Amino acid sequence: xxxQEERRAQTRAALLDAGAALFATRGIxxxxxxxxAEAAGRTSxxxxxxxxxxxxxxxxxxxxxxxxATAAVAAEQAAAxxxxxxxxxxxxxxxxxxxxxxxxxxxxxxxxxxxxQSDEARRYLARRYAAxxxxxxxxxxxxxxHPAEATRVGPAxxxxxxxxxxxxxxxxxxxxxxxxxxxxxxxxxxxxxxxx
Amino acid sequence: xxxQEERRAQTRAALLDAGAALFATRGIxxxxxxxxAEAAGRTSxxxxxxxxxxxxxxxxxxxxxxxxATAAVAAEQAAAxxxxxxxxxxxxxxxxxxxxxxxxxxxxxxxxxxxxQSDEARRYLARRYAAxxxxxxxxxxxxxxHPAEATRVGPAxxxxxxxxxxxxxxxxxxxxxxxxxxxxxxxxxxxxxxxx
DNA sequence: GTCGTTACATAACGAGCCCTATGTTGACCG
DNA sequence: CGGTCAACATAGGGCTCGTTATGTAACGAC
Numbered sequence: 300x301x302x303q304e305e306r307r308a309q310t311r312a313a314l315l316d317a318g319a320a321l322f323a324t325r326g327i328x329x330x331x332x333x334x335x336a337e338a339a340g341r342t343s344x345x346x347x348x349x350x351x352x353x354x355x356x357x358x359x360x361x362x363x364x365x366x367x368a369t370a371a372v373a374a375e376q377a378a379a380x381x382x383x384x385x386x387x388x389x390x391x392x393x394x395x396x397x398x399x400x401x402x403x404x405x406x407x408x409x410x411x412x413x414x415x416q417s418d419e420a421r422r423y424l425a426r427r428y429a430a431x432x433x434x435x436x437x438x439x440x441x442x443x444x445h446p447a448e449a450t451r452v453g454p455a456x457x458x459x460x461x462x463x464x465x466x467x468x469x470x471x472x473x474x475x476x477x478x479x480x481x482x483x484x485x486x487x488x489x490x491x492x493x494x495x
Numbered sequence: 496x497x498x499q500e501e502r503r504a505q506t507r508a509a510l511l512d513a514g515a516a517l518f519a520t521r522g523i524x525x526x527x528x529x530x531x532a533e534a535a536g537r538t539s540x541x542x543x544x545x546x547x548x549x550x551x552x553x554x555x556x557x558x559x560x561x562x563x564a565t566a567a568v569a570a571e572q573a574a575a576x577x578x579x580x581x582x583x584x585x586x587x588x589x590x591x592x593x594x595x596x597x598x599x600x601x602x603x604x605x606x607x608x609x610x611x612q613s614d615e616a617r618r619y620l621a622r623r624y625a626a627x628x629x630x631x632x633x634x635x636x637x638x639x640x641h642p643a644e645a646t647r648v649g650p651a652x653x654x655x656x657x658x659x660x661x662x663x664x665x666x667x668x669x670x671x672x673x674x675x676x677x678x679x680x681x682x683x684x685x686x687x688x689x690x691x
Numbered sequence: 692g693t694c695g696t697t698a699c700a701t702a703a704c705g706a707g708c709c710c711t712a713t714g715t716t717g718a719c720c721g
Numbered sequence: 722c723g724g725t726c727a728a729c730a731t732a733g734g735g736c737t738c739g740t741t742a743t744g745t746a747a748c749g750a751c
Contacts, residue, residue: 303698342699415604454659463651487681497719539709715731716730
């Protein structure tokens with residue numbers, strides 16, 4: 300990789316990271332192009348050369364996250380040796396993400412709200428979630444048996460994880476780890492049957 | 496009530512309704528004061544005379560919703576005669592709200608995102624959710640026994656309802672009524688014990 | 692070494708935004 | 722029925738934003 304290509308790649312990564320941070324903290328509409336560029340140590344000219352528009356940066360951000368999200372789920376699979384352990388690990392990954400602060404949940408909601416106004420964004424999100432649902436289904440395969448297609452485990456588990464994190468943001472004390480784990484186990488029991 | 500007071504009340508209600516609709520469809524940042532006033536059949540001058548600022552309208556909106564949300568939960572209590580019926584009714588109330596379109600869920604998420612940037616908005620939301628949690632706890636009282644304080648039913652049920660609605664927005668086909676009811680029953684079973 | 696090209700930086704424009712200051716019309720009160 | 726005030730409407734300022742057009746310095750192939 301030549302020095303020009305290397306610098307370009309660094310700039311792109313910095314812009315994506317700054318975009319994620321500012322979209323999460325100030326909202327997609329509230330984060331200005333100039334502020335994002337400045338946070339990345341560049342100017343708006345660089346952003347437009349890389350992504351063409353503010354929405355272009357947003358879509359690039361969605362693409363770059365596909366791997367990160369499903370990879371996080373797969374990583375927990377290797378570590379956990381029982382369903383209870385896996386449930387606890389999944390909740391830890393959501394409530395206390397390795398990302399540092401909990402900015403990714405805020406960003407996820409920003410994307411969700413934006414998807415309500417843009418069909419293209421909705422399709423991006425749909426692809427991301429479909430992959431995550433499949434990953435959950437695959438990971439829980441060894442422990443539970445999936446009955447009919449109508450009661451998939453993946454969507455239910457991810458729905459509860461997101462909802463619990465929402466409640467925790469509103470009132471951190473009410474969603475204890477104990478509550479989260481109990482609810483997650485309940486959902487699993489409700490949507491699948493344990494394999495002996 | 497004099498004719499002046501009556502007109503003022505109508506204007507206030509129209510502005511609140513228009514604000515809710517536009518905040519939900521275009522986002523809080525994306526809905527302009529002029530657009531809200533026009534949708535209400537008034538001008539921005541009326542909005543500033545009533546609420547002082549755009550954020551003032553938002554907070555007034557939050558206040559006016561406290562009763563509506565918890566009232567909806569309470570209304571389902573009277574109709575349902577079994578836990579299963581109640582669960583199905585709750586899901587219907589979320590997935591196919593009497594409001595007509597599903598704009599209120601979008602608005603709820605807009606408020607949530609906004610609360611991430613404003614502590615005052617977060618406190619408003621916290622009060623609203625606390626009331627809703629209590630309502631769920633009270634309504635489920637006849638059917639389940641609440642064990643320790645650490646595993647409250649209310650926050651878990653509302654978390655799942657919101658999460659399921661999010662998933663359904665991304666991909667309407669994946670969250671079937673059957674899946675939603677099964678997951679809700681699972682959460683109830685996981686966080687409480689049935690009486691008798 | 693030259694020169695086209697790449698990877699940005701700079702400057703500026705036009706649109707849209709929230710808000711304020713002021714005007715206007717009708718309702719209430721004596 | 723005249724005066725006062727409430728309930729808006731109108732006009733515009735000041736600012737921010739997304740985007741574009743243009744400049745520039747470093748790079749890389751020959």
